[in-house]
Structures are given as structure tokens and as C-alpha cells.
Amino acid sequence: KAGVTQTPRYLIKTRGQQVTLSCSPISGHRSVSWYQQTPGQGLQFLFEYFSETQRNKGNFPGRFSGRQFSNSRSEMNVSTLELGDSALYLCASSSDSESGNTIYFGEGSWLTVV
Amino acid sequence: QKEVEQNSGPLSVPEGAIASLNCTYSDRGSQSFFWYRQYSGKSPELIMSIYSNGDKEDGRFTAQLNKASQYVSLLIRDSQPSDSATYLCAVSLTGRRALTFGSGTRLQVQP
Numbered sequence: 001k002a003g004v005t006q007t008p009r010y011l012i013k014t015r016g017q018q019v020t021l022s023c024s025p026i027s028g029h030r031s032v033s034w035y036q037q038t039p040g041q042g043l044q045f046l047f048e049y050f051s052e053t054q055r056n057k058g059n060f061p062g063r064f065s066g067r068q069f070s071n072s073r074s075e076m077n078v079s080t081l082e083l084g085d086s087a088l089y090l091c092a093s094s095s096d097s098e099s100g101n102t103i104y105f106g107e108g109s110w111l112t113v114v
Numbered sequence: 115q116k117e118v119e120q121n122s123g124p125l126s127v128p129e130g131a132i133a134s135l136n137c138t139y140s141d142r143g144s145q146s147f148f149w150y151r152q153y154s155g156k157s158p159e160l161i162m163s164i165y166s167n168g169d170k171e172d173g174r175f176t177a178q179l180n181k182a183s184q185y186v187s188l189l190i191r192d193s194q195p196s197d198s199a200t201y202l203c204a205v206s207l208t209g210r211r212a213l214t215f216g217s218g219t220r221l222q223v224q225p
Binding site: 043044 | 148150156157158159160204210211212214217218
């Protein structure tokens with residue numbers, strides 16, 4: 001079955017702008033989470049959504065937000081972009097029906113803020 | 115103290131050898147443990163998951179978990195140059211789909 005799909009794959013934004021990233025989870029998966037990966041901080045958890053509700057949230061400022069739609073697709077938004085927001089943003093999906101909580105990642109969205 | 119610690123490497127092994135990657139974690143509430151492989155410029159790819167103490171084998175990969183020592187490891191047998199990548203250890207609390215990652219160990223397999 002198809003994996004986690006993220007769009008766009010690459011984008012360049014200017015400081016102060018805002019950006020929206022999109023994610024379609026694996027079919028049947030209802031949990032979608034977002035991660036940020038930078039060379040300095042590594043992979044960090046942003047937030048997780050399940051059935052359109054945010055269940056978990058990482059330690060990021062309020063400029064980072066997300067939402068999930070009824071079809072489990074998710075978007076994340078970063079407002080007032082800063083240079084430090086340049087990163088690989090990864091979406092991951094998971095099924096509650098699986099034993100444990102195995103999480104599968106999409107290919108990511110590379111964001112460059114100039 | 116970082117929540118999940120890994121030696122950044124690089125760990126260099128000759129082709130055909132066993133590569134041993136280690137990870138320690140600080141939260142005793144951690145219940146799920148994962149190893150991901152990440153090639154440069156790519157997203158993490160799940161290799162192994164382990165939830166109970168002991169060993170779990172999948173092909174050339176063996177994950178080992180010791181909750182008492184808060185230690186998880188990954189063994190790669192018959193290492194191949196294609197195994198050269200960064201290996202990320204990740205842990206999560208029961209029922210939480212929020213992974214805490216180590217900084218990763220870079221593995222180099224020399225032909």
C-alpha cells in the first residue's frame with residue numbers, strides 16, 4: 001500500500017512569511033505526527049493528531065500549528081518564519097490497531113528560509 | 115542529560131563484520147523502542163521495533179533490549195557497504211505516538 005505522502009517536497013520562503021505543509025497518512029492510519037529535523041537539534045517531535053484532535057505536543061513555540069481533517073490528512077503551518085526554521089519537516093503515520101505504536105515516516109518537506 | 119543517547123560515531127567496520135550500535139535512555143516509563151536508518155538526504159526508514167526485554171531478530175538485524183539497564187542495541191551481521199547510513203534510536207512512552215530520538219550513530223562499512 002502507498003506510504004506517507006508529503007507535499008511540497010522542497011520550498012523556499014522568506015523570513016516573516018508563513019508556510020503550510022501537507023501530509024497524507026498511510027491508508028487506514030488515523031494517527032499523524034510531525035517532526036522537525038535540523039543538523040543542530042536532530043529529530044524533534046512537534047505534535048500528533050488523532051481523529052482531528054491534537055493528542056500530544058512537543059516543545060515548540062505557538063508559531064507552529066497543525067490540524068487534521070476527517071479523512072486523516074494533516075497540515076502543519078509555521079507562521080512568521082525565522083531563519084532557524086529551515087529544516088526537514090517529517091510527517092509520520094501510525095495505526096492504533098497495530099501492536100505497539102510503530103511509526104512510519106514520509107519523505108519529508110525540505111524548507112529553506114532566506 | 116539527554117533523554118536518548120547514542121555515540122555519534124562514525125563507527126567504521128569492514129564488509130562482512132558485525133556492526134554493534136548502542137543506545138541508552140533515561141525515562142524508565144519508556145515502553146517502545148525503535149531503530150531507524152537514515153541515508154543522507156532521505157527520511158528515516160524503520161528497521162526494527164522492540165517492546166520486550168531480550169533479543170528480536172529480523173534477517174541480518176538483531177535488536178536487544180534491557181529495560182533494567184535502560185539500554186537498547188542493534189546488531190547488523192554481515193555488514194554491507196549499503197548499510198552505511200546514520201542509525202537513529204527512538205523511544206516512546208506507552209500509548210504515546212511521540213518518539214524521542216537520539217542524535218544518531220553514523221555507520222561506515224568499508225568494502
